Amino acid sequence: MDLEMRHLRIVNAVAEAGSVTKAATRLGLPQPSLTAQLKRIERSLGGPLFERDRNGARPTPLGEMVLSRARVLLPAVRDLQEDAVRFANASVELTGYRLGATHGPILGGLVERLTAAQPGTPVTTRTSWSSRELTALVAAGRLDYALVGACGDSPPPAGDAMSWSTVGTDPVFALLGEEHPLAGESELELSQLADECWALTPGDGCFSDCFAASCSRAGFVPTSIYETDVATCLHLVRVGRAVALCQATFQLTSGLVMMPLAGAPLRWRHLLGWHGDSVASRLAPVVAAYARAAYADAIGRSARYSEWLTTNPQYGTVA
CATH class of the missing domain: 1.10.10.10 (Winged helix-like DNA-binding domain superfamily/Winged helix DNA-binding domain)
Structure with a gap:
């Protein structure tokens, strides 16, 4: 044999x-x-x-x-x-855009801009909750670009010869049901939510650890955490069974209120990644510019975030 x-x-x-x-x-x-x-x-x-x-x-x-x-x-x-x-x-020119993304505010706007700028060029998308999975697909040549997030100052997912560009940085806000007793406040201390149940979506970065550390600094340990999909998180918040954390660019739906947290104890960076040796690298500056424009639009659709940025200009889009 x-x-x-x-x-x-x-x-x-x-x-x-x-x-x-x-x-x-x-x-x-x-x-x-x-x-x-x-x-x-x-x-x-x-x-x-x-x-x-x-x-x-x-x-x-x-x-x-x-x-x-x-x-x-x-x-x-x-x-x-x-x-x-x-x-x-x-070995051939890029004849389409293969985009991967975790759940975030940028993918839709990026597709819109690419298809408007190049109507005859196909654009395909793939979503995953795993930043590492998307990075591996780019590194393997199966995607051209990945839109992922990173908590605070943590590095992007590891990948051979990957290049990364920061699109923007969001504070993390709290998401409450509109009938919640604190829904009328302009800003919350994280400690005011010490007795709440929490709904979180899964991820493979350090966000859960950073959240736990922020709660510890605020003087409490979360008593109950539901890790589940986005739709279930929103349902639990809407009916008052939990509160959630969200990027400040989150697009609100009925029954929900987004609340800034004092001191912005948690941050989320939006990143665009590509393989440095691929043909996609030559177009990365253009794609990054479209991604930043899509992100700026997402900020503009959030009145609360736009107002918050007037006193916190270190957040938002990256020039």
Whole structure:
């Protein structure tokens, strides 16, 4: 049997999982099938790669040698595949815009501007709550640009040769139902919401940790947090079962009130990312300018945010 990359992936999976059973689950294979494949791999390599007992699987000396080589080869092959995709995409002119975005105020306006400026150029979109997923798709050449967010001063998602431009920075406001006792205030201290339940959308950055730290500085620990989708968050807020946090550019719907938090304890940066070696990098300044214009429009649609910016000019669009 000739050794293939998939065989090395199996060996690596068993080593990382610490057992054949767990590796089979991760790989989506029946355990007997993975065991049979591992035996064939071991025969082709001249001996057992793992010592297996009821406590799991541990690499033998031969297994350690094979793993040391596999851990070099597997990333190298993955990089080769990603570089090939980028090369293929960069070898021709950009014939369309493939945009990825987390939920935010910019994507719609960006699509509007791109399609108006270049009516014959297709624009496709993909959304995800995961900034890391979108960044990986750009790094792999499957998206041209990613619109993501980053909490405070935290760095953007890691990605090989990624370039990032800040589109704008929002304070994080509180979202209350219009019947909430505090809905008539002009500004809230975070501590005034200490007894509330909270509704938050998922994310893979540090926002949850930053939120917890801000609550701690305000003297409380959130008692109950519902992590769920945007629609459910808004429903829970509207009916008075929770309060939520939102970017100041959030577009209000009926039954909701957006409240500034004193001192802006939380911030959210809007970022546009692209791969520095792709053909999309040549058009990045133009796309970034469109993104900033779309963001400025989102600010203009929020009377409360626009008013707040008159005394907090360090927020908003980036020149």
